[in-house]
Amino acid sequence: MATSISLFTVFVSGSVSAFTGYVASRISQRVQRRRDAYTYRLAVITEIRTLRARLSQYEQFFLDPTTTGELPIIKALDVFLQPGAMAVFANNASSVGLFDTKTALRVLRFYASVRALQGHAAVLSDLKDRIDQPQLHLELLRHQAMLRAARRQSQRLVRRLRPPSLLVELLHTLSRRPGRSMAQ
Numbered sequence: 001m002a003t004s005i006s007l008f009t010v011f012v013s014g015s016v017s018a019f020t021g022y023v024a025s026r027i028s029q030r031v032q033r034r035r036d037a038y039t040y041r042l043a044v045i046t047e048i049r050t051l052r053a054r055l056s057q058y059e060q061f062f063l064d065p066t067t068t069g070e071l072p073i074i075k076a077l078d079v080f081l082q083p084g085a086m087a088v089f090a091n092n093a094s095s096v097g098l099f100d101t102k103t104a105l106r107v108l109r110f111y112a113s114v115r116a117l118q119g120h121a122a123v124l125s126d127l128k129d130r131i132d133q134p135q136l137h138l139e140l141l142r143h144q145a146m147l148r149a150a151r152r153q154s155q156r157l158v159r160r161l162r163p164p165s166l167l168v169e170l171l172h173t174l175s176r177r178p179g180r181s182m183a184q
Helices: 002-063 073-080 083-091 093-098 101-127 133-161 166-176
Strands: none
Touching: 002 073, 002 083, 002 093, 002 101, 002 133, 073 101, 083 093, 083 101, 093 101, 101 133
16 A cells, blocks of 8 residues: 555656646747747848838939939949848748748748849849830839839838837737636
8 A cells, every 4th residue: 555655656746747847848938939039020120120221222322313324223232232131031031930920921022022123123234235215114113113112011011020018918918818808
């Protein structure tokens, strides 16, 4: 009888120890994931704000007819978007999964539109001397529309990525708990 009680005690204490270890590790993982998401969010916001400012400078340059003829479009875009301009996204692309699905898709679409803008600028620079003036004008208008769309996307993204206030985060957490509603 004493042996069975001691075996039972060992089994229960081992089970409790394993359970508390599991719960503690899950809590630690959750805290670390939140910390990573917060840090990545701030880094992406900073990078997108920087890109938005550079795209704005490029647009001013692009709209100025005196400078557009002097410097090829691809060179101008290379000046405003330096190689390290998208380093946060390039080095941490796998961290996009820390965001919710809609935000992650918007971040990917924004960076894709900036890359498409760079590609379109390269094509325009190559074709500038080879195509006729009306076609070139249409392509320049298309490039300008792509540029404005990228700037609008960046503005929306910064608003969406802005960290919520503590009160908003608390209300959001309370509304997600099962069995509880905001009316209670």
